[in-house]
Amino acid sequence: MGVRMPGSSSRLFDPKVVQDLIEAEKIPITNATARKEKVVKERDEFKKLVDLVDGLDTSLNKLKTNTDFKKLKVESTHPDILDGEITGPSVPGSYEFEVRGMSRSEKELAYGFPDKDKTKVGFGYMRIERQGEEDLEVTVEPGATLQDVATAINGTDGGVKAMVINTKFQPDPFRLMVLSEKSGAESKIKIDEDTTFLEFKEQVIGRNLDVLFEDVPVTDEDNTLDELVSGIAFNVKRAEPGTRVEVNITHDIEGTVENIQGFVTGYNAVAKFVNDQFQVNQQTQKAGILASDGTIKAVIRTLQSALQNAVDTGGKYQTLASIGITTNAKTGELDIDATKVKKALTEDYDSVANLFVKTERGVGLAAGLADRIKGLRDSSNGMLKSRSKSLETVIKGQDEQIKRKEADFARKEETIKRRFTALEGNLAGMKAQGDFLAQKFGGGEG
Numbered sequence: 001m002g003v004r005m006p007g008s009s010s011r012l013f014d015p016k017v018v019q020d021l022i023e024a025e026k027i028p029i030t031n032a033t034a035r036k037e038k039v040v041k042e043r044d045e046f047k048k049l050v051d052l053v054d055g056l057d058t059s060l061n062k063l064k065t066n067t068d069f070k071k072l073k074v075e076s077t078h079p080d081i082l083d084g085e086i087t088g089p090s091v092p093g094s095y096e097f098e099v100r101g102m103s104r105s106e107k108e109l110a111y112g113f114p115d116k117d118k119t120k121v122g123f124g125y126m127r128i129e130r131q132g133e134e135d136l137e138v139t140v141e142p143g144a145t146l147q148d149v150a151t152a153i154n155g156t157d158g159g160v161k162a163m164v165i166n167t168k169f170q171p172d173p174f175r176l177m178v179l180s181e182k183s184g185a186e187s188k189i190k191i192d193e194d195t196t197f198l199e200f201k202e203q204v205i206g207r208n209l210d211v212l213f214e215d216v217p218v219t220d221e222d223n224t225l226d227e228l229v230s231g232i233a234f235n236v237k238r239a240e241p242g243t244r245v246e247v248n249i250t251h252d253i254e255g256t257v258e259n260i261q262g263f264v265t266g267y268n269a270v271a272k273f274v275n276d277q278f279q280v281n282q283q284t285q286k287a288g289i290l291a292s293d294g295t296i297k298a299v300i301r302t303l304q305s306a307l308q309n310a311v312d313t314g315g316k317y318q319t320l321a322s323i324g325i326t327t328n329a330k331t332g333e334l335d336i337d338a339t340k341v342k343k344a345l346t347e348d349y350d351s352v353a354n355l356f357v358k359t360e361r362g363v364g365l366a367a368g369l370a371d372r373i374k375g376l377r378d379s380s381n382g383m384l385k386s387r388s389k390s391l392e393t394v395i396k397g398q399d400e401q402i403k404r405k406e407a408d409f410a411r412k413e414e415t416i417k418r419r420f421t422a423l424e425g426n427l428a429g430m431k432a433q434g435d436f437l438a439q440k441f442g443g444g445e446g
Helices: 013-062 146-156 252-276 294-305 338-347 349-354 365-376 383-445
Strands: 070-078 082-086 093-101 107-110 124-128 138-139 162-168 174-180 189-190 200-204 209-213 217-219 224-229 234-235 245-251 325-327 335-337
Touching: 013 252, 013 294, 013 383, 070 082, 070 174, 082 245, 138 146, 138 217, 146 162, 146 174, 146 200, 146 209, 189 338, 200 335, 209 224, 217 224, 252 383, 294 383, 325 349, 338 349, 365 383
Parallel strands: none
Antiparallel strands: 070 245, 082 234, 093 209, 093 245, 107 174, 107 200, 124 138, 124 189, 162 174, 209 217, 224 234, 325 335
């Protein structure tokens, strides 16, 4: 239980005196808290820089190696017949196709019934023969309907599936369709309906894809050729015998420009953040929180130095400026002329690629910049990591200091209140004694 504020009830002295003494003891805590808050703001602001550098590094992932940089696209003269998509590392090229036949799954269709869930279809053991696998037996219980048989087949998980379809052709519109979950020639199935009333007719014969590729026959179980050319999946849409489809794998100029623009945006975010720290606010007349932090200058200088040198590309373009990317002398940010970049990629794609990626000739700008960022983030001596750890250490030290000062203050506050309470008691006693003597001697004279 705390000690009450002395003087608050006796009015022998002003309690503000006690409060002022207590507030004076709080000053070291207030000062320590203010110092901590300042460092916390610095840490939070510095984390913004770390996040921006991380964002820049992410943008470089699309530019620093040949695989990352050389973005390709697929163009087809008849995309409604056959097109494709890039699935991995590949090279530009041109290929000719003729789609003579699509891959199909085997389908068996039973003769019709008037409904799907009332009419009995007989009973027995339906056997489904599957290509390359053991026969599948399905029990058709007495009283089963078309829907019951479909449910029983689907419950076997045997690589076939069944459904009841409504043809709307009277008088028996409902029919049971059984189809293989495989495609191609291996999808072949045969159904022995046993003693049931179900009779099946082969509606679709399972067959493989039939395509001419550069006049060489190729086939597959499904309608995707994903092993024909490394890194490309060709999607077959429909058969069109006699029609030649030309598919071109070309450099995706627009996509590459977009990736380069992403790098410029990421770099400029870092440069603008650092530059803004040294700008004086017209209202507060103060610069940014990190204006006195030498680390941010070192960071931007490290990044800038990675972009200044020419690169032996083996071609026409060997600097950022040569492809249309220049440095703004006032802000340190990069200015990009997308039209020039696109023109450079169109004229000599490999030269522009070598400007960014790591090759046998040397380290390109994106690869070099990524290496610099890796050094900045190194856990042992990287500037970003070291400064972040330093700020966290200071904050932790301030927390411990504040905790000690708060404990000291609690003790001092208790001591001040007890002393003034004792003083208040003494004064009250002296006042009572004085009142008694005054009353006594005053009464004697009367």
